[in-house]
Amino acid sequence: MSKFYPEKLSVKYRDDVTATEPIIPRRYTLTHSDLTGELFLIIGLDYAWDQVNPLRDEVLGEWKKHKSLFYFCVYLYVDQGQYSMSVSAKRYEIFRRELPLALTAMRYGDRFLFNTYPHLDQAFIIINFISAYPTFARRENWGTFQSMTT
Template sequence: MSILNPKKLSVEFRKGVTTTEPIVPRHYTLTHSDTTAELFLTIGLSYAYDKINPTRDEVLGKWIKKSKSYSFYIHLYVGGAFSPRVITMRNYIFRRELPLALEAIRYGDKEFFSAHPELDNSPIIVYFMSTISEFNKIENWGTFSNYNISKPSSI
């Protein structure tokens, strides 16, 4: 069951990055509009810091190579400068919306995944960053094969 509407996704490739190369360094900055529900994916050699707003609700991801295998790391700023109530809400929203964000990254960079199909099976490691230990976590969120809206459903 996909919740991504591809018509609401805009993708920008920055200088030094093509639709298929490089793997490393390849950084993703995913932001959104609360008003229109549009998603904006910027893919570059570094994060698109110019796209980040003061609420810090972006999704930052990058490919990491260790030995001969790749992993995808995501960093989410759950909070430190916010009240505990706001941090609790941000944590809830990030967890609820992360599958959509992963679908957007997978779909928005589909030519890259077609050129490197082995990356569909690389682990997605998510860093929930917070000064409150209850929310400061590192979790495995599966692989991009779980978030590929282009493949036919088995249901």
């Protein structure tokens, strides 16, 4: 996993989203620069579709609620049928390797929300790998934000 450097993270809020409101809907679009290693987190009522390119490797996330419990859903587009299985396998491995960094960046970038609502650190993180290949198309529970820091 790459190391997280807070100074390389830029955070922008869109729509009527603030540092602490709302929880739902609250959607995250995390992009990066391969050249500089900078990370760009956009937090809004919707995803920053203008920053998303299906050939790249953005990480999308959102808060959801089931009954009284919050959980955090992440969507990773491994492929949409446009890659060979070997290319998709490589992308899948990269996503798995770099996902802890992405989750750390999202948590740090929205730390004011977590400070206001500390129970969100106990929310389960559900990862959705989206692929045309059944081998890579899966949903996994990656624990909680709290478990990532311990």
